[in-house]
Amino acid sequence: MKKAIAILLSLMLCLALPCSAEDTNKSEDLKPSDLRSESAILINADTGEVLFEKDADVLRYPASTTKIMTLLLAITMGGDLDRTIITSQGALDIQDENPALIPLEVGQEISLRDLIAATKVSSGNDGANLIAEAISGTQQGFVALMNEAAQKYGCTSTNFTNAHGLHNEYHISTARDLAIIAREAMKNEAFRELASLTKFTVKSNNKNQGKNLLSKDDIFLHPSTVEEEIAYYYPDAIGIKTGYHSNAGYCYVGAAKREGVSLISVTLKSTSYRRCFTDTIKLFDYGFSHFVSTSIEEIYKKNPMAIDISSFALDDEALGRLELSLHKLDPLADDHLVYPKGEEDTSLLNYNRYTQFEFTRPLEAPIAAGEVIGILTYIPVGSDKPIEYELIASRSVNRRLAIAPTLDEIRQYAETDPNPFPPFSVELLFILSLPVLAVAIISHLLYKLFTRKRKLKYKQKRRYTTRYYR
Known part of the structure; x- marks a missing residue:
């Protein structure tokens, strides 16, 4: 009996102690096994340098993180973003049992700018299809542009088959390629503003009264009032895009910035969005603890x-x-x-x-x-x-008085003087005669020296001759 009580008390004590695997891992010692996501990567957003990776080149289904490319092309190729788009039936034909939707209705009018924002926040697959038709005329034509852009950016393992990311066996990418696409997107100022958007209201239109939308990563970008969601808020996060379907698992491409250090993370095939956010926090903490930033001005001061x-x-x-x-x-x-x-x-x-x-x-x-x-x-x-x-x-430097002109000043004066021949004067005559006078004096001295040596040599020769015959 006593033994049973002791065992029971031991079990109760173990349950009472805090037990969190996530707390045992310090950001300074992050290992691939510390992440629940099956693939992950962290890069320097400014240079593209890889700071951490876990199975970053394994082919994965990107789900709605696909829309990063869709939204970027909409911004850069859409032309007038305030033009009105009319919703087609083709944009609403989506082969999925429970697709994420804005939702749109056939014939609904919406500006391209609002369509982009609504698609980002709701992750609406109908919005992605309508964007594709608005940019290229057809959805497949737009997909071709997406694949061309991926190759241009340097992706080596990405193939898109649609604009929304719903499952297709051949719709694939990797954590590394998605980081490349996200980095390219974040170079665009309009996309950077869009990346942080978590709430949007579709305005009242010709078909309905509009709708308020909220993104899945709102708890990651903004502090929540719900106690169990507080731990997933990251103050330095900028946000980008979530993604999910049953074959892809939960995915998140994130961005953050602290004291000049900009990071981009990718987590793929996790078991929940909260797991994605937890892994993303670990990646960002690791990056910010290992890298620091300075500026050109700060380096120059030193x-x-x-x-x-x-x-x-x-x-x-x-x-x-x-x-x-x-x-x-x-x-x-x-x-x-x-x-x-x-x-x-x-x-x-x-x-x-x-x-x-x-x-x-x-x-x-x-x-x-x-x-x-x-x-x-x-x-x-x-x-x-x-x-x-x-x-x-940083200070004034005065010029020395009565200083001889520099060669540059002489050259500049000569080039700007309208009269290449200076006026005649006694000074000019004296200056011009100086070289002639110098040559004459030197020639005279050389002549005298030469004749003197010659006379001396002649006298020595006569003295020697006389002494020989005597």
Whole structure:
């Protein structure tokens, strides 16, 4: 009896203790086995560098994460987003028992802009079909554009057969390819705004009174008032797209940003959205704990450029040495560099590799404090849009008085002088005669030296001859 009671008390004690496998894993030591999703990947959104992966190249069904490509092409190829689209019967013909819908009705009028937003938030398959028809005329024509874009972006294992992501044996992708597509999409400003959208209201229209929509990842992007949902909120998350069908499992492509570090994650074939969000949090925590960010301006402050100015005044204490400060022309331009913690030299290496500068004026006095001396240009990794900074004089440098003109000044004066022949003057005559006079003097001296040596040699020869015959 006593033994049974002891066993019972032991079991009760074990149940009372907190037991969470998720809490035992520190983000610094993330392993593939720590994730419930069967495939996952984490990349640096700025460079595309892979930071963590788990079976990232295994073929999976992407489900509604397919709509990332659908929405991106709608934004970039849709033209006038405020034009009205009329819902066709073909857009509503969906072969699935319980498809996600906006829903739309045949003949319903909706702007392309609202259609894009409603499709993203509701994950509406009818909306994806209507987008395809609006862009390409036919759904299959749009699918061809999706596959062309995937190849263009660098995907190697992706094949789309529809615009919505419902199951098809040949509709496949990988975690790696979906990260590539998401990274490309997040370069687009309009898509970035769409990515964070979790609520949308379809306006009253010619067919119905409209509808309020809520996305599946709202609890991940916004704090919930429901206690059991609080743990799935991630303050640094930007969001992107959920996906699910029975063959694909639960999927989520996410994005987050903290202190200049931008990340993109993919989790595929999980058992629930909450598992997806939990895995995504682990991936983001791992990324943010291993990588830090700095900016071009911060690196420059530690290594400011100093140049030597010519023609400086003799009382200049720095002897013409001038330090330049940096001013970013576009304050909103993102110039952050991401590097592994503890590897500060990597950021400096990338700074030197991706920056170049040119001076916009001669490096000679006088120079006024605050004057623009040159331009530094930084081209972010993975971008073709340069960010420019002014190189500004931190102090004034006065010019030395009665200084001889430089070669550049002489050349500039000669090029701008309208009269190539200077006016005649006594000074000019004197200057022109100096070389002739110098040549004459030197020639005379050489002649005298030569004749003197010759006479001396002749006298020595006569003395020797006389001594020989005596």
